[in-house]
Amino acid sequence: MALNDFTGQNIQDTYKKLVQTEGNLFADGTGSILQIITSDQTSSMTVATASFAISASHEITYELSSSYAEIAEALIPGIDIDVRNITASGNISSSGIITAADGTNNGFHIGTGEVALDANLNNLRLGVDDTWTGIAIGKGNDPTKTISLHGPVTASGHISASGEVITNTLRLTPGANDYILSSGTSVNIKSADSSINLISNVTASGNISSSGDVYGTNISASETITGLSGSFSNLAYGGTDLSVSATELNYWDGLTSAEATQVKNIDSNTISGTQWGYLGTMNQNVSTQSTVQFIGLQITKSTIFSGSFLDGEISIGASKGFILSIADVPVIPEQASSPNLVISDNSRISDNSVIIGTSVNVDLIVDTFSVVNGGFTLRLRNPRSGNYSGGSIKINIVVL
Secondary structure (H helix, E strand, O other), rough: OOOOOOOOOOOHHHHOOEEEEEEEEEEEEEOEEOOOOOOOOOOOOOOOOOOOOOOOOOOOOOOOOOOOOOOOOOOOOOOOOOOOOOOOOOOOOOOOOOOOOOOOOEEEOOOOOEEEEEOOOEEEEEEOOOOOOOOOOOOOOOOOOOOOOOOOOOOOOOOOOOOOOOOOOEEEEOOOOOOOOOOOOOOOEEOOOOOOOOOOOOOOOOOOOOOOOOOOOOOOOOOOOOOOOOOOEEEEEEEEEEEHHHHHHHHHOOOOOHHHHHHHHOOOOOOOHHHHHHHOOOOOOOOOOOOOOOOOOOOOOOOOEEEHHHHHEEEEEOOOOEEEEEEEEOEOOOOOOOEEEEOOOOOOOOOOOOOEEEEEOOOOOOEEEEEOOOEEEEEEOOOOOOOOOOOEEEEEEEEE
């Protein structure tokens, strides 16, 4: 717009439009300090000094060789300075907040790097160039210094470290119950689905304990495994697979390999608890070379072999204890003996056997002799003072 021409006009009508100066100060006709704005100016403006803020949408130039000092002592607090670029060969400091904006990214640039808010002004991003490639935080010559982040850290890629990662709780799935927790004295590993899979070997210099079940295809130990329960389908002992429960396995605790082999020799024979009790109460050797003493001997004879004395021989089957039922026994005078009677075909009798015979229903003495493989000879003796009238007799036979 065109400026006013005050020629021929009164001061009282024009003083408010005048600019007065005193030193470095500019004021209007009323004495009010002026702020010079050049936003509509189409060419550059040269100013030697200013005690107030100067803003422009284009260049503000000044002469470095000016005889006037460039000072800002009279800048009024609260007045903004709007410029396009500021280049400094020294430090730029502020006692307040430094705010920077750069188009869409709202960025604060350091070299080729950028510290910027996203388009929604929600997230702070750190990156280099247009690709937002990785950047380093910290001073390489002082790696002991720490960087503290007081909120969650979210990464869409990997987080790696060449040193230690120290944390009380490492949660593996956000919001889930999968975590590794350090309680100060122990490390707890928790799985949301109650299963933890370790792909490789687990080596421990101390104890491995469990309050629940331990499952495994192969469980081995160089020393003791305690607290076992349940059944095992592929348990091996000395290289031999065993099919045995943990309870049964604990019965063998303390057995040597030789002792276990002896027990195995029982094979399919059944030994009852009562029979083991007999073995436990035995107090003397019983072998072919032993002299054995018993209070009594009771032998049950359920097999009966029958024959006639007149035949001179009775053929019987294999038995260690039996009853001979003999008919046609002749008359035996007092203090006399009967003819001999041969007992044969008993494979349980050898020439080393001892034959014991006793009469059941008649007062006669049974003498046994001539023991051979398969049989023996007997004779009846009448110890009474009167004749034995003859007839039938039953004799108990025991083969030892």
